[in-house]
Amino acid sequence: MSLLHDAFARAKSENRAALIAYLPAGYPTEDGAVECIAAMVEGGVDIVEIGFPYSDPVMDGPTIQDAVNISLEGGTKSATVINTVKRVADLGVPALVMSYWNPIERYGVDSFASDFHAAGGVGVITPDLTPEEAEDWILATNSNDVDRVFLVALSSSDERIAKVANATTGFIYAGAVMGVTGARTSISDAIEGLVAKVRRHSDLPVAVGLGVSTPEQAHEIAQYADGVIVGSAFVTAIKKDGAAGAKVLAQALSKGLAR
């Protein structure tokens, strides 16, 4: 828990937002993913989200869908994800998993939280699990010292924001656009308002993701949010230039984080 807290605190002390990068486990391969993540961290990524590849990723656009398919076709299993968490945690960077709910439920809610913690993971983001359905998950994450990150959306009412804020630990994930993952040329002005609303209900750091891909967008978001989350753009960079591409993108995004 403290690793995640420390990463946000360090960014804050440097008067910047934290950079959070997403990559599916097993993309382009199990070793390749770890190599790319190491390069991202060298390039300035503060926190890593490891995607748990899933057959029906309804929140993901074509870029991440393709990456996930490559990963699954390459033989990625639940064990691959846990193993990737361990290797990323060993880099000394806070490692989170982002997973649709069914793979966690299938693994066993408590077993997953326990194995994830044992692997050195700090928190889990669940894009299709809301606090209403999370009773078992809240118990499992509490008893295994794992942060649980729920999302708020531009469509969330004040009441829902309060509910999500109360159930979340670690940081709150604010979706910058209404839609699936993937680079956008512009992000909504409304996201600043959403972050402000979240702050009325919570003292946790707020990170903004979905559609964010460029240093310019990162700079804009860094002015009001505690973290900037980038996913699809890393997948695209890796597809083109491998780990070197990931590092270059991380360096470029890092320059945008200053307030």
Place this chain on the structure above:
Amino acid sequence: MTANDVVSVPDLRGHFGKFGGRFVPEALMAALDELDEAFRKASVDPSFLKQLRDLQVNYTGRPSPITEAKRFAEHAGGATILLKREDLNHTGSHKINNVLGQGLLTQRMGKTRVIAETGAGQHGVATATVAALLGLECVVYMGEEDTKRQALNVARMKLLGATVVPVTIGSRTLKDAINEAMRDWVANVETTHYMLGTVAGPAPFPEMVRDFHRIIGDESREQMLSRYGRLPDVVAACVGGGSNAIGIFTAFIGDADVRLLGLEAGGDGIETGRHASTIVGGAVGVLHGARSYIMQDDDGQTIESHSISAGLDYPSVGPEHAYLADIGRAEYRSVTDVEAMNAFKLLCETEGIIPAIETAHALAGAIEIGKELGEGAIILINLSGRGDKDVETAAKYFGINL
């Protein structure tokens, strides 16, 4: 158990026992709340109910008749076989019942665009029909594989003014069409209603779609009492997502002596792994927004389902069916492609009715249970759709040159 005990499920959060619920991105929660509110208000609004009733009678052609299938029954152990003729509805299946209700709700919510997924194309055609009737923009997502299997329905949707988007990812069937429709919905939720076509998905869909289809069973129950003076011994229906089955089951759930029989698609046979029988051969999991029985591997990845019937080729099932199976109120069996196609041919040749291949699974199940129960038993089958759309598949299957 009284009718109300079971029919009053789900609870306020959309749970049927441990099944159902809402497993969706936060971005959709507001839209589901809005839909839930619109549905509950409309359900008790006389003007909505009158408008819906008028369309059911004067547009769909309800009530649908019950036909006794005497020659077919000779092959079913001598039991009396009755067919609830949803195939005679406008657009050729039960699907119209649901889309009329959801179409009117779309208007009440002030939305101007509808999206839908379709497998066999029946729900897509019904959605395109209602969109034309009510002046709504319509986009239908259909797995590329299914657009080939059901080319006639693709043409029908286009004639009705809908845009048909072939889905080229994943297994290219119904499951992937639902994924794409959900992605569209997340991005366009302000203007768009997702007209989900079955009793699956996040709350309130399973309950709402059931309520728009329960007219099938309500009519049947009355027809049985007035014409036969008694209720059937068995009510049988095919189950993919399960909307036609829940539609005919609901009115009989409180009648403890009426057996409810759902027939799932067995594809090449459960033992081959190539099937779509989620209750008979699946495990509890979460897919497309609800907890139910699903087909999945040890890592929670969805396994592709297999069936000759595009409309049943789906790796999950409505959560209320999962619940009815768990509490033992309904029984679910699996019917293979071969058994279904034999029943398909038999109905064509004995009754002059070409059923949908989906429906043929219910017919095959009825033959089996008819033989078990023998003479004197009355089996009511939901003849959920007509088979015009399947003529090409059937011709190929039976080696008829076109």
